Amino acid sequence: MTTIGNNLQHVQSRIARACAAAGRPADAVALLAVSKTFGPEAVRDAALAGQCAFGENYIQEAVEKMAVVADMQLPRPLQWHCIGPIQSNKTRLVAEHFDWAHTVDRLKIAQRLSEQRPAHLPPLMVCLQVNVDGGPTKSGVAPGEALALAEAVARLPRLVLRGIMSIPDDAPDFEAQRALHHRAAAVFDQIKASGVAGLEQFDTLSLGMTGDLEAAVAAGSTLVRVGSGIFGARSYARAG
Numbered sequence: 001m002t003t004i005g006n007n008l009q010h011v012q013s014r015i016a017r018a019c020a021a022a023g024r025p026a027d028a029v030a031l032l033a034v035s036k037t038f039g040p041e042a043v044r045d046a047a048l049a050g051q052c053a054f055g056e057n058y059i060q061e062a063v064e065k066m067a068v069v070a071d072m073q074l075p076r077p078l079q080w081h082c083i084g085p086i087q088s089n090k091t092r093l094v095a096e097h098f099d100w101a102h103t104v105d106r107l108k109i110a111q112r113l114s115e116q117r118p119a120h121l122p123p124l125m126v127c128l129q130v131n132v133d134g135g136p137t138k139s140g141v142a143p144g145e146a147l148a149l150a151e152a153v154a155r156l157p158r159l160v161l162r163g164i165m166s167i168p169d170d171a172p173d174f175e176a177q178r179a180l181h182h183r184a185a186a187v188f189d190q191i192k193a194s195g196v197a198g199l200e201q202f203d204t205l206s207l208g209m210t211g212d213l214e215a216a217v218a219a220g221s222t223l224v225r226v227g228s229g230i231f232g233a234r235s236y237a238r239a240g
């Protein structure tokens, strides 16, 4: 088996152990393979090992990679998730090429994604990025403003609001990590319980990366985004 295949198995068993420890079913948490900075061959290796959902941060890099991967005749279609910041001038590329966008934190971006989603594609699945540590320069809607944004985004015709995403700052240990992830989970629960229209498919808590996936699963994550744990250390010189 390839190194990537072995790494995928290792990450899947970490997820399974974390689910067991949290008393959650083994299939409660899905894996997003974060392939940013890695080439199409890495995506192919992971796909041949059974992985179908991939996360990318750099939109131009991702779109070029998708075109190469599309010619590889893989056994099943892949799903592409945008997990990087989305500037206004990149919304069209996201709307035309991705299946999911995790980083919606402003209504203006959501409106553009909805307007630009091509008619022949299914609606774009979106998560709201929430800034749970309050760093003013960080991306993400403030927790106190998330419900109002959810209400507005849920009304947009070509988007489906699927959940919440967060990237907390590094924390020193498991308990500190879990406490931060809990803040995102609380926002998720608040929106879910709000009775806002258009939340029929609000089921995704995108939390946790290679270094903190156990704490994220303990806090209720349903989708962990793992890059280096699958593909190895990144060299940013390759990022587009």
Ligand SMILES: *Cc1c(COP(=O)(O)O)cnc(C)c1O
Pocket (backbone or CB within 6 Å): 034, 036, 057, 083, 084, 167, 208, 209, 210, 211, 225, 226, 227, 228, 229
């Ligand atoms: C890069 C990245 C990841 C993956 O990080 P690893 O530590 O390599 O697992 C997950 N989520 C986001 C938003 C990222 O930018």
